Amino acid sequence: xxxxxxxxxxxxxxxxxxxxxxxxxxxxxxxxxxxxxxxxxxxxxxxxxxxxxxxxxxxxxxxxxxxxxxxxxxxxxxxxxxxxxxxxxxxxxxxxxxxxxxxxxxxxxxxxxxxxxxxxxxxxxxxxxxxxxxxxxxxxxxxxxxxxxxxxxxxxxxxxxxxx
Amino acid sequence: xxxxxxxxxxxxxxxxxxxxxxxxxxxxxxxxxxxxxxxxxxxxxxxxxxxxxxxxxxxxxxxxxxxxxxxxxxxxxxxxxxxxxxxxxxxxxxxxxxxxxxxxxxxxxxxxxxxxxxxxxxxxxxxxxxxxxxxxxxxxxxxxxxxxxxxxxxxxxxxxxxxx
DNA sequence: GCTAGATTGTTGACTACTCAAGTATAGCTG
DNA sequence: CAGCTATACTTGAGTAGTCAACAATCTAGC
Numbered sequence: 060x061x062x063x064x065x066x067x068x069x070x071x072x073x074x075x076x077x078x079x080x081x082x083x084x085x086x087x088x089x090x091x092x093x094x095x096x097x098x099x100x101x102x103x104x105x106x107x108x109x110x111x112x113x114x115x116x117x118x119x120x121x122x123x124x125x126x127x128x129x130x131x132x133x134x135x136x137x138x139x140x141x142x143x144x145x146x147x148x149x150x151x152x153x154x155x156x157x158x159x160x161x162x163x164x165x166x167x168x169x170x171x172x173x174x175x176x177x178x179x180x181x182x183x184x185x186x187x188x189x190x191x192x193x194x195x196x197x198x199x200x201x202x203x204x205x206x207x208x209x210x211x212x213x214x215x216x217x218x219x220x221x222x223x
Numbered sequence: 224x225x226x227x228x229x230x231x232x233x234x235x236x237x238x239x240x241x242x243x244x245x246x247x248x249x250x251x252x253x254x255x256x257x258x259x260x261x262x263x264x265x266x267x268x269x270x271x272x273x274x275x276x277x278x279x280x281x282x283x284x285x286x287x288x289x290x291x292x293x294x295x296x297x298x299x300x301x302x303x304x305x306x307x308x309x310x311x312x313x314x315x316x317x318x319x320x321x322x323x324x325x326x327x328x329x330x331x332x333x334x335x336x337x338x339x340x341x342x343x344x345x346x347x348x349x350x351x352x353x354x355x356x357x358x359x360x361x362x363x364x365x366x367x368x369x370x371x372x373x374x375x376x377x378x379x380x381x382x383x384x385x386x387x
Numbered sequence: 388g389c390t391a392g393a394t395t396g397t398t399g400a401c402t403a404c405t406c407a408a409g410t411a412t413a414g415c416t417g
Numbered sequence: 418c419a420g421c422t423a424t425a426c427t428t429g430a431g432t433a434g435t436c437a438a439c440a441a442t443c444t445a446g447c
Contacts, residue, residue: 136436141433159443207245207249211249304403324413
């Protein structure tokens with residue numbers, strides 16, 4: 060039944076599909092490159108890096124596991140295991156919450172801060188390189204704005220600065 | 224050392240970072256939604272779906288493993304394992320190559336074709352829903368075009384139609 | 388103040404990959 | 418045609434996450 064007359068349905072929604080497929084591919088390719096670099100140069104995965112970044116920017120440099128899960132779009136158990144690694148490496152430690160015995164905060168350590176700053180140098184430069192080689196400033200803004208409209212539970216996800 | 228005067232480097236490259244972080248989040252959120260749907264409704268992962276789609280569109284409905292790997296941005300071993308599952312389910316089968324004994328083709332079966340068409344109905348509608356609710360036609364084109372400029376080894380990745 | 392239900396977090400079993408090493412075949416070069 | 422290198426694929430071991438079941442704690446309603 061191949062190569063027949065093509066039925067309608069699949070052919071009218073090209074623009075959405077095109078965008079989705081391009082997004083899938085771009086993510087796979089960029090992630091592969093950036094992650095490999097981060098792992099080789101600093102022994103951090105992209106999610107390790109994001110955890111450190113979020114903690115560094117948080118009040119008191121600490122965040123509940125639930126909030127980290129929401130920010131990184133991971134499940135609670137994913138966060139538990141991610142933090143296991145970072146704790147073992149000494150970049151993060153635990154702290155109890157006075158007002159709620161259920162929560163354990165993740166707190167970034169001095170070593171974690173140092174690591175984040177080291178990693179940021181190369182990581183930010185790579186990202187910049189990959190994007191600026193392909194887009195003008197205006198295009199970057201457009202791309203960021205459009206992507207930002209897609210679902211994502213973390214509303215403040217766009218400030219990527221690294222506090223000292 | 225926290226909350227000091229902020230050092231320059233990290234703050235001048237916001238547009239690239241913003242785009243990258245938005246891409247990461249959008250990918251995580253969309254993947255989560257679409258994949259969950261596809262798995263629940265049809266028992267296929269996104270990569271299963273993409274394999275069937277690429278095979279359906281290929282000449283003779285077959286592709287070398289190497290070529291699938293390149294199209295899906297997976298490693299050779301990832302493809303072996305992905306195809307294992309699809310073979311076990313009967314959606315794909317193997318075929319030898321006459322001119323090169325090293326290659327085994329993956330060939331989509333009739334059952335695979337049927338499955339692909341079933342899955343396409345809901346999957347395409349979901350994608351469409353997610354995107355069209357947020358973007359105008361022109362914006363979709365822009366988004367697709369911009370994302371398409373990012374690295375991705377498969378140049379012909381943008382035609383997503385499902386052959387009958 | 389007790390109980391029902393929601394929230395926070397961890398764990399065990401699984402999945403979907405990756406990487407490195409190995410096998411088999413192809414094809415070129417002298 | 419002998420030997421080398423490159424290509425196609427598979428396999429074992431490891432990693433990073435998921436989901437479902439669980440324990441502990443909090444909170445609101447009666």
